[in-house]
Amino acid sequence: MSLANPQTDAEDVALLRAVARGDEAAFARVYDRYGAILLGLMLRILRSRPEAEDVLQEVFLQVWQQARSFDPARGRAFTWLATLARSRAIDRLRAVDSRERAAQRSAEDGQPVAAEAEGWADEEAIRAERAEAVRAALAELPEEQRQVLVLAYLDGMSQSEIAAAKNQPLGTVKTRTRTGLKRLSEALRSRLGEQFA
Amino acid sequence: MRHEDYKQLLALEAVGALDEEERARLEGHLPSCAECREELREMSDAAASLLYTVAPVRPSAELRANVLARVRAVDPSEVFVDPSEVAAPPKAVDPSEALGRAQAPAGPSDPRALLGRISLWKLFAWRPALGFGAAVAALAVVLLGLSTLSLWNRNRSLGNEVARLSDRLREAETDLAGQREQLAGARNVEELLASPAVRVAELSGKQPAPQAHAMLAYDGNTGRAVVMATGLPPCPEGHAYQLWLIADNKPLPGGTFKTDAQGRARMSDRLPPNHTAPTFAVTLEREGGVPKPEGDIFLIGAPKG
Numbered sequence: 001m002s003l004a005n006p007q008t009d010a011e012d013v014a015l016l017r018a019v020a021r022g023d024e025a026a027f028a029r030v031y032d033r034y035g036a037i038l039l040g041l042m043l044r045i046l047r048s049r050p051e052a053e054d055v056l057q058e059v060f061l062q063v064w065q066q067a068r069s070f071d072p073a074r075g076r077a078f079t080w081l082a083t084l085a086r087s088r089a090i091d092r093l094r095a096v097d098s099r100e101r102a103a104q105r106s107a108e109d110g111q112p113v114a115a116e117a118e119g120w121a122d123e124e125a126i127r128a129e130r131a132e133a134v135r136a137a138l139a140e141l142p143e144e145q146r147q148v149l150v151l152a153y154l155d156g157m158s159q160s161e162i163a164a165a166k167n168q169p170l171g172t173v174k175t176r177t178r179t180g181l182k183r184l185s186e187a188l189r190s191r192l193g194e195q196f197a
Numbered sequence: 198m199r200h201e202d203y204k205q206l207l208a209l210e211a212v213g214a215l216d217e218e219e220r221a222r223l224e225g226h227l228p229s230c231a232e233c234r235e236e237l238r239e240m241s242d243a244a245a246s247l248l249y250t251v252a253p254v255r256p257s258a259e260l261r262a263n264v265l266a267r268v269r270a271v272d273p274s275e276v277f278v279d280p281s282e283v284a285a286p287p288k289a290v291d292p293s294e295a296l297g298r299a300q301a302p303a304g305p306s307d308p309r310a311l312l313g314r315i316s317l318w319k320l321f322a323w324r325p326a327l328g329f330g331a332a333v334a335a336l337a338v339v340l341l342g343l344s345t346l347s348l349w350n351r352n353r354s355l356g357n358e359v360a361r362l363s364d365r366l367r368e369a370e371t372d373l374a375g376q377r378e379q380l381a382g383a384r385n386v387e388e389l390l391a392s393p394a395v396r397v398a399e400l401s402g403k404q405p406a407p408q409a410h411a412m413l414a415y416d417g418n419t420g421r422a423v424v425m426a427t428g429l430p431p432c433p434e435g436h437a438y439q440l441w442l443i444a445d446n447k448p449l450p451g452g453t454f455k456t457d458a459q460g461r462a463r464m465s466d467r468l469p470p471n472h473t474a475p476t477f478a479v480t481l482e483r484e485g486g487v488p489k490p491e492g493d494i495f496l497i498g499a500p501k502g
Contacts, residue, residue: 021367024269031261031264035256036253036254036255036256037248037249039253039255040251040252040253041248053256053257053260056260057264060264060268061264061267061268061485064268073234073238074237075238075241075242075245076245078248079242079244082245082248083213083245086213087213131250133249134249138250149244150247153212153248154247154251158214159209174209177208177212177214178208178209181208181211181240182208184247185240185242
């Protein structure tokens with residue numbers, strides 16, 4: 001398995017710096033590189049195309065306005081984008097009556113969605129390579145740790161919601177999240193080297 | 198809270214599972230603990246990598262056009278500037294290097310590739326009908342081509358050099374602009390106070406931060422305002438303070454700001470003008486601001502008289 005591409009990470013940092021200086025071309029590049037992944041996340045959390053697209057617009061407006069606050073010492077550029085996007089999606093999720101959503105979601109078992117990819121070809125190649133590495137790393141985790149991570153991060157469920165859905169004590173869910181994420185981080189690092197996780 | 202308790206919060210923060218209070222507590226601990234900062238960085242990167250397993254869905258072309266249009270419409274003065282960032286030391290990654298690499302052109306327009314196809318042998322091979330003079334002319338063309346090639350390459354590497362230097366220049370200009378902005382801010386206050394329609398309000402801290410305090414000057418003619426606040430707690434991640442002008446019990450949104458490490462903030466803003474009996478408030482909202490206030494009120498006050 002080839003190593004993840006550190007060149008992309010350094011480019012992302014340079015792009016965000018350029019966006020912070022008001023560089024529209026760099027901003028468009030960030031959008032083209034990550035818009036599709038972020039829309040995929042929005043759809044997964046919000047389950048409504050119009051809402052997902054709405055939030056995506058807000059996210060990128062925030063990227064434009066807040067790029068200056070990106071600090072590479074706190075994590076990769078992709079992490080900054082992911083965190084920002086996920087927060088806005090969760091905010092929107094919680095702002096709307098969640099009873100219907102909860103009903104929809106209780107049936108899910110928290111597996112990563114493997115639908116057809118519609119992203120841009122060259123970015124898609126990099127993403128697919130990383131997806132494979134992440135899935136392999138996830139496979140090293142016990143089922144219950146894998147599930148809580150995916151439910152919490154990709155499906156946007158709170159720890160309490162997960163505890164209720166899985167009929168587990170809140171403390172157990174928290175412990176599984178902690179242990180699971182630590183293991184995932186180690187597994188990623190051993191597969192892909194320091195630059196990845 | 199003991200250090201061990203903070204460590205327990207890190208993974209939960211990385212997956213976005215902490216509530217406001219827990220996050221604020223962790224944010225209070227992080228500036229003084231490199232170990233926790235490093236672990237949070239690793240956890241955050243690991244969590245974000247889960248995103249690679251989500252199938253991308255290409256947004257519509259209209260969405261792209263809308264996003265770019267909205268971005269162009271943003272008033273540069275609205276772009277958030279974190280006061281602590283303005284004095285930040287140079288970062289490890291040199292962005293101009295990476296950009297220079299990314300911009301270096303390659304591919305079919307490379308003249309070396311074109312010339313490679315016209316081998317000298319081929320030129321002389323179909324020459325018999327044309328004679329010596331034509332062969333010399335052909336040779337001259339090739340030699341001219343080769344010297345053009347070497348000039349082209351030199352031009353390209355100079356072009357890259359120019360691109361790198363102009364990136365560095367832009368960085369330096371941005372820093373200078375930041376400093377000028379601070380100076381201009383001070384002048385704004387002077388001008389504002391000199392205006393005949395200016396009202397000054399003292400804002401006092403409410404329950405989340407009773408020690409907070411702010412002075413605000415508002416020019417009713419133009420809507421220009423300057424607020425200077427002290428004693429505000431640092432914003433939790435993803436949040437910022439937002440200024441409001443309340444007129445006829447309706448809160449009208451103003452700009453957002455964050456505090457520096459000492460809990461101070463200053464902001465120049467443009468509020469709706471022509472309000473004669475305004476009240477001013479500061480709430481804690483999502484970063485980027487909201488159209489109607491949702492968060493706690495931290496400061497409130499009105500001009501006297």
